Amino acid sequence: MTRPATTTLSADARAALATAGFSRRDFLKRSGALIVTFSAAGVASEFGLAPGLVSAQGINGNPSTELDSWIAIAADGRVTAYTGKCEFGQGLFTAQTQLIAEELSVPLDRVTLVQCDTALTPDQGTTSGAQSHPANFNTANLALAGATAREALVRLAATRLGVPAGQLTARDGAVSVTGDPTRGVSYGDLVGGKKFEVRLDRNAKRKHPSTWTVLGTPVKRLDIPALATGRFEFVHNVRVPGMLHGRVVRPPSVGANLVSVDESSVRGMPGLVKVVVKKNFIGVVAEKPWQAVQAAAKLKVSWSAGSGLPARRTFHDHMRQSPVRDGFTVNSGDVDARLASAARVVKATYLYPYQMHASIATACAVADVQGEKVTVWSASQAVHPLRNTTAMLLGIPPAGVRIIFTMGPGCYGVNGADTVSYDAALMSQAVGKPVRVQLMRKDEMAWENYGLAFVVDQRVALDAEGTIVAWDYEGWSPTRGGRPGGNAPGNVVTGYLAGFAPQAFTPRTPAPPPQGGFDNGSNTAPSYVTGCVGTECGGCGVVKSERVLNHTVESPFFTGPLRSPARLQNTFAHECFMDEIAASLKADPVEYRLRHLRDPRLRTVLAAAAKAAAWDTRPSPRPAARRTGVVRGRGVACVLYEGDNGYCANVTELEVNQDTGVISVKRCVVAMDSGPISNPDGLRNQVEGGTLQGVSRTLLEEVTWDANRVTSVDWRSYRPLYLGADVPVVESVLINQTDVAAMGAGETAVTVAAAAIGNAFFDATGVRLREIPFTPERVKAALQQRQS
Amino acid sequence: MSVFTLKVNGVTHAVDVDPTTPLLYVLSDDLALRGPKFGCGLSQCGACTVNIKGRAVRSCVTPVSTLDGSEITTLEGLGSPENPHPLQKAFIDEQAMQCGFCINGVIMTAKALVDRTPNPTDAQIKQAMATVLCRCAAHQRIFQAIRRYAQSNPTRRTA
Numbered sequence A: 001m002t003r004p005a006t007t008t009l010s011a012d013a014r015a016a017l018a019t020a021g022f023s024r025r026d027f028l029k030r031s032g033a034l035i036v037t038f039s040a041a042g043v044a045s046e047f048g049l050a051p052g053l054v055s056a057q058g059i060n061g062n063p064s065t066e067l068d069s070w071i072a073i074a075a076d077g078r079v080t081a082y083t084g085k086c087e088f089g090q091g092l093f094t095a096q097t098q099l100i101a102e103e104l105s106v107p108l109d110r111v112t113l114v115q116c117d118t119a120l121t122p123d124q125g126t127t128s129g130a131q132s133h134p135a136n137f138n139t140a141n142l143a144l145a146g147a148t149a150r151e152a153l154v155r156l157a158a159t160r161l162g163v164p165a166g167q168l169t170a171r172d173g174a175v176s177v178t179g180d181p182t183r184g185v186s187y188g189d190l191v192g193g194k195k196f197e198v199r200l201d202r203n204a205k206r207k208h209p210s211t212w213t214v215l216g217t218p219v220k221r222l223d224i225p226a227l228a229t230g231r232f233e234f235v236h237n238v239r240v241p242g243m244l245h246g247r248v249v250r251p252p253s254v255g256a257n258l259v260s261v262d263e264s265s266v267r268g269m270p271g272l273v274k275v276v277v278k279k280n281f282i283g284v285v286a287e288k289p290w291q292a293v294q295a296a297a298k299l300k301v302s303w304s305a306g307s308g309l310p311a312r313r314t315f316h317d318h319m320r321q322s323p324v325r326d327g328f329t330v331n332s333g334d335v336d337a338r339l340a341s342a343a344r345v346v347k348a349t350y351l352y353p354y355q356m357h358a359s360i361a362t363a364c365a366v367a368d369v370q371g372e373k374v375t376v377w378s379a380s381q382a383v384h385p386l387r388n389t390t391a392m393l394l395g396i397p398p399a400g401v402r403i404i405f406t407m408g409p410g411c412y413g414v415n416g417a418d419t420v421s422y423d424a425a426l427m428s429q430a431v432g433k434p435v436r437v438q439l440m441r442k443d444e445m446a447w448e449n450y451g452l453a454f455v456v457d458q459r460v461a462l463d464a465e466g467t468i469v470a471w472d473y474e475g476w477s478p479t480r481g482g483r484p485g486g487n488a489p490g491n492v493v494t495g496y497l498a499g500f501a502p503q504a505f506t507p508r509t510p511a512p513p514p515q516g517g518f519d520n521g522s523n524t525a526p527s528y529v530t531g532c533v534g535t536e537c538g539g540c541g542v543v544k545s546e547r548v549l550n551h552t553v554e555s556p557f558f559t560g561p562l563r564s565p566a567r568l569q570n571t572f573a574h575e576c577f578m579d580e581i582a583a584s585l586k587a588d589p590v591e592y593r594l595r596h597l598r599d600p601r602l603r604t605v606l607a608a609a610a611k612a613a614a615w616d617t618r619p620s621p622r623p624a625a626r627r628t629g630v631v632r633g634r635g636v637a638c639v640l641y642e643g644d645n646g647y648c649a650n651v652t653e654l655e656v657n658q659d660t661g662v663i664s665v666k667r668c669v670v671a672m673d674s675g676p677i678s679n680p681d682g683l684r685n686q687v688e689g690g691t692l693q694g695v696s697r698t699l700l701e702e703v704t705w706d707a708n709r710v711t712s713v714d715w716r717s718y719r720p721l722y723l724g725a726d727v728p729v730v731e732s733v734l735i736n737q738t739d740v741a742a743m744g745a746g747e748t749a750v751t752v753a754a755a756a757i758g759n760a761f762f763d764a765t766g767v768r769l770r771e772i773p774f775t776p777e778r779v780k781a782a783l784q785q786r787q788s
Numbered sequence B: 001m002s003v004f005t006l007k008v009n010g011v012t013h014a015v016d017v018d019p020t021t022p023l024l025y026v027l028s029d030d031l032a033l034r035g036p037k038f039g040c041g042l043s044q045c046g047a048c049t050v051n052i053k054g055r056a057v058r059s060c061v062t063p064v065s066t067l068d069g070s071e072i073t074t075l076e077g078l079g080s081p082e083n084p085h086p087l088q089k090a091f092i093d094e095q096a097m098q099c100g101f102c103i104n105g106v107i108m109t110a111k112a113l114v115d116r117t118p119n120p121t122d123a124q125i126k127q128a129m130a131t132v133l134c135r136c137a138a139h140q141r142i143f144q145a146i147r148r149y150a151q152s153n154p155t156r157r158t159a
Helices: A005-020 A024-031 A051-059 A092-104 A132-136 A141-161 A187-191 A224-228 A289-298 A315-321 A335-340 A383-394 A417-431 A441-445 A493-497 A567-584 A589-595 A600-612 A680-699 A748-765 A776-787 B023-030 B086-094 B103-116 B122-128 B139-152 B154-158
Strands: A034-039 A067-073 A079-083 A111-115 A168-171 A174-177 A180-186 A196-199 A244-248 A258-262 A272-278 A281-286 A300-303 A324-331 A344-352 A364-370 A373-378 A401-405 A435-438 A454-462 A468-479 A545-554 A630-640 A647-657 A662-673 A729-734 B002-008 B011-017 B049-052 B055-058 B071-073
Touching: A034 A141, A067 A092, A067 A141, A079 A092, A079 A141, A092 A111, A092 A132, A092 A141, A132 A141, A141 A168, A141 A174, A141 A180, A141 A187, A141 A196, A174 A187, A180 A187, A224 B086, A224 B103, A244 A289, A244 A417, A258 A272, A272 A289, A272 A417, A281 A289, A281 A417, A289 B023, A315 A454, A315 A468, A335 A454, A335 A468, A335 A545, A344 A567, A364 A417, A373 A383, A373 A417, A383 A401, A383 A417, A383 A493, A417 A435, A417 A493, A454 A567, A468 A567, A567 A589, A567 A630, A567 A748, A589 A600, A589 A630, A600 A630, A600 A647, A600 A662, A600 A729, A630 A748, A647 A748, A662 A680, A662 A748, A662 A776, A680 A729, A680 A748, A680 B139, A748 A776, B002 B023, B011 B023, B049 B103, B055 B103, B086 B103, B086 B139, B103 B122, B103 B139, B122 B139
Parallel strands: A034 A196, A079 A111, A244 A435, A373 A401, A468 A545, A662 A729, B002 B071
Antiparallel strands: A034 A067, A067 A079, A168 A174, A174 A180, A244 A281, A258 A300, A272 A281, A324 A545, A344 A454, A364 A373, A364 A435, A454 A468, A630 A647, A647 A662, B002 B011, B049 B055, B049 B071
């Protein structure tokens, strides 16, 4: 493979556009001969698709009876597979290619994977939340299509060879008699010039992981050779004929409204094509990118004063005092009584700041709006939803809108990819030509959908033996906008500026009782409770008296999912608190956790990380630690991500320089169980990157603002972990479970990093840090309190 | 607009642009190169790095007018997917990236280092890479790839 698939896709997509309109069936007529299909009607939930999105697609002119293709096998034996889950640097393109090669028994280089193109690929909602493995690698969707196709080919071969299917084996792109490879027929010959349309068969049998030869092996990423040599086509590299360049002009303050634009301030600038204004949205279009940059900087715009921002120093208190929308994850009803009768009550409060996706590239998109026919090259995680909202934004029907995913930088959630797609679409609509827009650094950082700030109040009741008998969680987190989904372009800044409201915030208190089963998707409940809602108990732990109450409040800034959204924040609060309780009882942190855990897989990852790290069994803090100079500590944290999507435990060793307040993380041993492993090296890469990104978020990252605007708008004011930073060695311990369902792995390791660091810091110093980030100033202040 | 002559990856180009245009815009827009990338436009992340006279230069803040007649090497000038430069091969072998957007700056900065210092210590590598940002945090593999290349570097063996 010499060219990355995104490049191939763009070329194919352009060809399809030119010759076949928008129908994926037309495209397949040209390229496939045996096609596995499914009908979107009625099977959305069955096959794990987001039903709302599928029906939204139906409502908006895409008939729900339309057949979406998953796999096509051509007469030359080449396999084309279509997926709605795409690559963001997590290795999913390669893993899905492995999946198809494995299930179809073809060499890897015979598989072409087409990802995330509204004209070509199935609507699989959003590539997010570590949901791609659960969606596509189990017994539905892409994996099932692969198995269906292989069984169909074996049936065709049985007829052709006159041998019962049970005596045939598919291998290396051919079907042959088991034990006699000379009697066989290639897929290409089976398909020949004919057309076969095979319905997705929910009973098709996946290969068992114990028989895998491609999946489960450390296949090298197919896109890395092109990336390492500067040949890879990012969305930033998309060039279409006649393309112009746009830049945005964002308001100077949160809540400012446009008063007037002085177009004479840029009149006559070289290459200037148009100043585009729509309500509070302003874009400048020019022939060349540098001309657009200069014109956007020079354009004189008058804005009203902003709405003002709550003080940053007291923002966590501000959240406590704001109107709330309340929800229970679980409520056994007896927590207050248990707290009142406890031998001892332990409590603590944890604080988390807003943080940014802060992708290495600023967001970019290319849009070509020709009346009601629209093509957008976008790095969005959600091409099908984006199709709808782009149509809403442009005031046209969605039927003519095509979104072609083209890779952007690692996004870690809803970064600027959707909003810049709107920027490009609005500017292209205004000038009638294709427009490429790339945001400037401050445009992106000042207006992102930030990851959530949090306040968490924790309380537990202990009995006389020091066992937890009740757990009481109360948390506050802010919200504004979010993913645009299928119908809310105002959930990101461009849609909002162009006149669409963010999803409405409706206060609601008190919270209704929890119902519909235990849903710990945000890890609001700790691992140590039983998680009983109705008659079902879905928690990992043994604590029966449990109350988990979350308050959502209105955010002054846009918010949205950032790698391990809410789960990292909650896990920081749970796992540090568990450590505090253990320390108060002079119990070993691992042993004390195991005392309250019943989930065998969570117990196993915890024990595995402890063993691999040669865990020093004893209570924290480390005895007789010095109060000056450099001290060393170790800490642990564990989680079942999203309550059902990947087990992880992290043992961290670090040093604290008590004179400078600098924390230096030395070693992280991370054990992971996400079911059968598709690609062990890819999984290690995720564990390493997730852990180090967790170190960055724990020690360094915080959105800052003044009375009117965000002030962390570049890499000096928002400074993540550079390559020159002290970084720990990350050792992954992969637990391959082959008889269970595949779970996600992209967001798991980051989830436990903050708590493991906080606990190791306590072990080293005897001081508890309860507010992220652990900056040297905060560390020194905490240590000073100890000494007084 | 003024005409400037640049020799990029061994090929001479004459470009007619505004003299204040940063080199990055010329490379990625006028010459359609995909190696150098816009990360911040502020010389803060390294994604735009190219090599000029053996030095790692941040093309996003370097006006083209200061480079007339220069010889410039970009990531694609080192090697190709079929025939990668040994440093690029080290990154492929180590699978030393995730999204890969930063990797232009990582490799071009490391190239300048190892050309200048064929046998770098870990501290020298760290210092050279200090102002390069990898947001996916592939730090561990990136350093392993640079070490792997430095240790196999023919210059080192003769040094």
